[in-house]
Amino acid sequence: MNSTRDIDNLIELMARLPGLGPRSARRAVLHLIRKRALLLTPLADSLRLVAETARECLNCGNVGTSDVCDICSSEKRATGELCVVEDVADLWAMERSGMFKGRYHVLGGTLSALDGVGPEDLRIPRLRDRVVSENITEVILALNATVDGQTTAHYIADQLEGSVRLTSLAQGVPIGGELDYLDDGTISAALKARKEI
């Protein structure tokens, strides 16, 4: 299709990224070639570096460049609170909020009978170990408000019951949310959890 195999090959690889298709991959590659010194070479170097160094934290499952991630190795974050999330993207989202000062535990998915994902496929045994070894006093289940997420939350709550305080994120109207655009489930949950002003 285009003039050379190397460039076609790059376009094909770029098109496999989430959020890019064949058309936007072509646009991105032309942009990269035009900005060779500013963008193409730094991006190639950066990808090479991450390909060599990125690994999962052996403790929590976060992505980092050392065997134990910055959060797990920071003494400041040994608050006794452990936030359980589904995947690394959720951990990053929690970190952006800047509110949580404890450590995380990334499950690496949710239980799913349909997809054949059982407790042994997730990082649940490791979670039980950590609750004991890190003197955890509170486990915050920050799982997605989907059927699979809530099933997983119930399973973990069952496993840890009695050994630790268990909490979950509040459900309700999002900040800036308009009632008119919210689904019935969210409105019911917000009404049930209403609080005194």
Add this chain to the structure above:
Amino acid sequence: MNSTRDIDNLIELMARLPGLGPRSARRAVLHLIRKRALLLTPLADSLRLVAETARECLNCGNVGTSDVCDICSSEKRATGELCVVEDVADLWAMERSGMFKGRYHVLGGTLSALDGVGPEDLRIPRLRDRVVSENITEVILALNATVDGQTTAHYIADQLEGSVRLTSLAQGVPIGGELDYLDDGTISAALKARKEI
């Protein structure tokens, strides 16, 4: 924000690609780290290769990996027809249609009084030289149907008048287009250029 500087740096670079923002760049980087062997390493290698080898064809301005691109060096394409396009993306779009068998000339932009782009900033002098040296019989002006594109087409037509046959792409209803969704200008152009069935 995230756990390590290298990964943050990669996200920042990815977010500068057209079509990606900070959020989709984070998603893409997590996807890359998960598919290290299948996607991350091949993409890093491919970018490195293109960064080292990609260059502009000295003859037509197409992007390739040699001094003269495949189209310019192919004897099969010396048909005497030369298609003038604005940039490489337009050349690739023409090639995808598979209809044009001649060679191309990439201007590298359009004349623009507002942006201070004059004829000397584009590949117009080189176009005049090629018309003579490559025994061109027809120059097809495949410029965008915008004000700047049409101004540039008129300027080139002025420059080449008398020395060669000059044509432009037909204007009209796009294939699959619905009249109801077309702008007035396109409908007027299609009506003016109506043809016998």
